[in-house]
Amino acid sequence: MSALLSRLFDVVEKRARYTHTRNEIARLSPRLCCDLGICPDEAAKLAHRAVYGA
Numbered sequence: 001m002s003a004l005l006s007r008l009f010d011v012v013e014k015r016a017r018y019t020h021t022r023n024e025i026a027r028l029s030p031r032l033c034c035d036l037g038i039c040p041d042e043a044a045k046l047a048h049r050a051v052y053g054a
Helices: 002-026 030-036 040-052
Strands: none
Touching: 002 040
């Protein structure tokens, strides 16, 4: 039972980190995105890679 709860908490935490990261990337200014070499339209893909790995 504790393994199940541990896994559940891990999934919830990763989802929260993903959502936060995606929103942060999406809010970046176009100028900053250009400087970083990223596109705000790729926020979901970049956040997924950052939180869950490639």
